[in-house]
Amino acid sequence: DAKTTQPNSMESNEEEPVHLPCNHSTISGTDYIHWYRQLPSQGPEYVIHGLTSNVNNRMASLAIAEDRKSSTLILHRATLRDAAVYYCILGSGAGSYQLTFGKGTKLSVIP
Amino acid sequence: EPEVTQTPSHQVTQMGQEVILRCVPISNHLYFYWYRQILGQKVEFLVSFYNNEISEKSEIFDDQFSVERPDGSNFTLKIRSTKLEDSAMYFCASDHGTVQETQYFGPGTRLLVL
Numbered sequence: 001d002a003k004t005t006q007p008n009s010m011e012s013n014e015e016e017p018v019h020l021p022c023n024h025s026t027i028s029g030t031d032y033i034h035w036y037r038q039l040p041s042q043g044p045e046y047v048i049h050g051l052t053s054n055v056n057n058r059m060a061s062l063a064i065a066e067d068r069k070s071s072t073l074i075l076h077r078a079t080l081r082d083a084a085v086y087y088c089i090l091g092s093g094a095g096s097y098q099l100t101f102g103k104g105t106k107l108s109v110i111p
Numbered sequence: 112e113p114e115v116t117q118t119p120s121h122q123v124t125q126m127g128q129e130v131i132l133r134c135v136p137i138s139n140h141l142y143f144y145w146y147r148q149i150l151g152q153k154v155e156f157l158v159s160f161y162n163n164e165i166s167e168k169s170e171i172f173d174d175q176f177s178v179e180r181p182d183g184s185n186f187t188l189k190i191r192s193t194k195l196e197d198s199a200m201y202f203c204a205s206d207h208g209t210v211q212e213t214q215y216f217g218p219g220t221r222l223l224v225l
Contacts, residue, residue, distance in 0.1 A: 043202045043204075043218050044202070044204075044216045046215070051211070097144075097214075098156040098159055098167055099146075099214060100156065
């Protein structure tokens with residue numbers, strides 16, 4: 001499985017933008033980049049995903065490097081509710097749909 | 112918005128007892144999953160289920176575990192003889208089954224084996 005590398009933790013002030021990086025230097029051409037998050041004591045929750053182009057949805061934006069070896073999840077205005085562990089996961093397809101979670105980045109939001 | 116539901120939210124059992132964890136996936140989804148998360152550790156894949164049979168399973172999913180879709184709505188995980196190390200949060204998830212698909216997770220069942 002292609003691996004991802006994320007910082008263990010990050011901090012942000014409330015109402016400021018947050019950029020969460022992810023390195024995936026061994027990504028293959030068909031791997032999708034998925035981001036999930038897990039709020040305290042809850043199940044993982046989908047945030048966003050993309051293949052090559054940058055993506056926006058109501059929760060966040062995903063910026064994908066041109067060589068696809070890294071990506072950045074952007075929360076435009078962090079709120080206290082965004083405090084969670086954020087996981088960057090590669091979807092390898094080929095009939096395998098399981099999600100392989102790493103340790104993720106624990107985001108703390110300071111009021 | 113449709114959601115995955117799980118029951119019970121908490122389960123306490125004695126070592127060696129059988130437990131059944133229940134999930135109701137989103138109704139038009141085709142793939143169903145179980146994951147577990149031991150306290151303080153990563154979320155780990157256990158098994159995926161499609162068309163009434165196991166599609167994939169991890170090394171964790173040994174003979175003590177089984178899954179079933181007994182009717183059109185429920186998806187269950189059975190642990191035949193629980194061990195202390197089975198204590199964890201168990202999450203059910205479902206999706207349509209494509210690589211770009213979003214998996215929807217339930218709130219989890221916290222299992223404590225004494």
